[in-house]
Amino acid sequence: MRGSAARKSFAKSHVLTTLTTRLHLSSGMSTGAQLAKGKQQAATYGRNVHRQDEFRVSGMPVSFPARSYSSSTSFKSGFLGWYLGLLESRPLLTKSATSSLIYAAADLTSQGITLQPSGSFDLIRTLRMSSYGLLILGPSQHYWFNYVSKLLPTREVVTTLKKIVMGQAIYGPCINTIFFSYNATLQGNLTLRP
Numbered sequence: 001m002r003g004s005a006a007r008k009s010f011a012k013s014h015v016l017t018t019l020t021t022r023l024h025l026s027s028g029m030s031t032g033a034q035l036a037k038g039k040q041q042a043a044t045y046g047r048n049v050h051r052q053d054e055f056r057v058s059g060m061p062v063s064f065p066a067r068s069y070s071s072s073t074s075f076k077s078g079f080l081g082w083y084l085g086l087l088e089s090r091p092l093l094t095k096s097a098t099s100s101l102i103y104a105a106a107d108l109t110s111q112g113i114t115l116q117p118s119g120s121f122d123l124i125r126t127l128r129m130s131s132y133g134l135l136i137l138g139p140s141q142h143y144w145f146n147y148v149s150k151l152l153p154t155r156e157v158v159t160t161l162k163k164i165v166m167g168q169a170i171y172g173p174c175i176n177t178i179f180f181s182y183n184a185t186l187q188g189n190l191t192l193r194p
Helices: 002-026 031-047 078-089 091-114 123-151 157-187
Strands: 054-057 060-063
Touching (some): 123 157
16 A cells, blocks of 8 residues: 555656646746646646546646556456456455365375376365365455454554464464364264264
């Protein structure tokens, strides 16, 4: 957020300086009138930074690269833009599907590294890992991180350390226990003893 504000501030000051220089050279206006007009046009430019790439000063076009000052439009293209749009519209489903794909890719990579020359991939194991990411890890992390962000909303160093400690002391042990129990249950290795 700070970077975006700094870019907008830089854009406005750049616009103001350029406008003042162009006005000074092209008109007989006083310096105060030039600054007032420049500030008004800079404010207009700042509000319309996404829509306006050029405007005119005393009949001369003044162009500014609006995209270099707009961080929101530069990231909204291609696969990343599509993915960020899904995160905005369907966060839980997107995070669950992402977790599932990451678990499947990690399991296939692990099997590929340890695979014997005469062996084959265990697709049931990959399905088990992928379903864990989809059904348990993705949703639980979504709710956990939302809860922690509401509980500790600032991004200070001390707050970040508190979030890390909470994750390692509370969430980590719980999700690891669930992972091993889920995996053992689906393999048929878990028996409940009285």
